[in-house]
Amino acid sequence: MATKKTKIEFAAGPTEMRDILARLGKALETGALDFTDTPVDVSDFSTVKLTIKRDEDGCRVAVRIKHDSPAESGTDDSSGLPKYKSLKKSMKKPWKDLLEVAAAGQLPDPALLREFLDDCELMISFPDEGEEYYAAFKATMQDVQAAAASGDAEAFSQALGRMDVVKKQCHDEYK
Numbered sequence: 001m002a003t004k005k006t007k008i009e010f011a012a013g014p015t016e017m018r019d020i021l022a023r024l025g026k027a028l029e030t031g032a033l034d035f036t037d038t039p040v041d042v043s044d045f046s047t048v049k050l051t052i053k054r055d056e057d058g059c060r061v062a063v064r065i066k067h068d069s070p071a072e073s074g075t076d077d078s079s080g081l082p083k084y085k086s087l088k089k090s091m092k093k094p095w096k097d098l099l100e101v102a103a104a105g106q107l108p109d110p111a112l113l114r115e116f117l118d119d120c121e122l123m124i125s126f127p128d129e130g131e132e133y134y135a136a137f138k139a140t141m142q143d144v145q146a147a148a149a150s151g152d153a154e155a156f157s158q159a160l161g162r163m164d165v166v167k168k169q170c171h172d173e174y175k
Contacts, residue, residue, distance in 0.1 A: 004067040008035050013058040020061060024050060035063065084126045091119050102157040113148055117141055130170040137166045
């Protein structure tokens with residue numbers, strides 16, 4: 001199922017903003033938004049964006065609602081595993097944290113590293129997402145783990161650098 005998006009636009013005076021915000025808050029509680037003659041179901045929303053622009057006649061209000069759908073969830077319904085795009089996105093922060101730790105000449109928190117490497121294992125299990133890089137990436141994962149386990153911050157930093165090279169090669173081709 002594709003993502004469903006709903007957009008509602010209307011004009012309002014500056015004095016009506018309090019009521020508009022209150023109605024929006026109520027709609028998020030009840031699941032029905034009633035800015036127009038036809039109420040809009042917002043019970044399954046993933047994002048609600050409110051834009052208010054001032055113009056010469058008052059204000060233009062736009063409400064955009066993005067509805068959840070199974071196709072957009074973070075997991076693959078058949079296996080319960082994360083979807084590739086969702087996993088890749090969730091790995092950005094731990095990756096950045098690891099790079100910062102390495103740049104500071106330190107070793108990472110073992111739990112952070114374990115979680116990241118577990119996610120890497122999942123990442124290299126996806127077919128058609130750069131399989132020709134998986135063996136090289138797996139080798140760098142082992143190097144990173146070994147360097148961290150040995151307590152050698154310099155070796156950890158170098159291994160992470162090699163991992164970054166393989167990651168960039170893969171992402172450049174498959175992004």
